[in-house]
Amino acid sequence: MPVTIFPTVIPKSTHRLLSELTGEPHPEVALSLALKDLVHLRLEAAKARLAAFEEKYGMDFSHFKEAWEKEEIAAPYSYAVEKDYWEWEAVVTDKAKLEKVQDSLI
Numbered sequence: 001m002p003v004t005i006f007p008t009v010i011p012k013s014t015h016r017l018l019s020e021l022t023g024e025p026h027p028e029v030a031l032s033l034a035l036k037d038l039v040h041l042r043l044e045a046a047k048a049r050l051a052a053f054e055e056k057y058g059m060d061f062s063h064f065k066e067a068w069e070k071e072e073i074a075a076p077y078s079y080a081v082e083k084d085y086w087e088w089e090a091v092v093t094d095k096a097k098l099e100k101v102q103d104s105l106i
Helices: 012-022 027-057 061-069 079-104
Strands: 003-005 008-010
Touching (some): 008 012, 012 027, 027 079, 061 079
């Protein structure tokens, strides 16, 4: 039998899983806790990826981008460096989005 949260219905198996994962019997609270955990885990993963890029290049992304645009980075248009640039930029963007989401969760 599905559980109703406001106008949303979730399967009973999902409710049971949320309760097991969070220790919270109320589905709306369990869902909120699970979302907080997910956002926290993704934010920590983004921070770890940022730290890896910063260690690799010895600077944060804003400095890397500036150096890349000035062609102060060795082989800036090589596949490896461009790939790092785009992935690093994506992680910076993801981190900012996740921080906004985290701030909006109650």
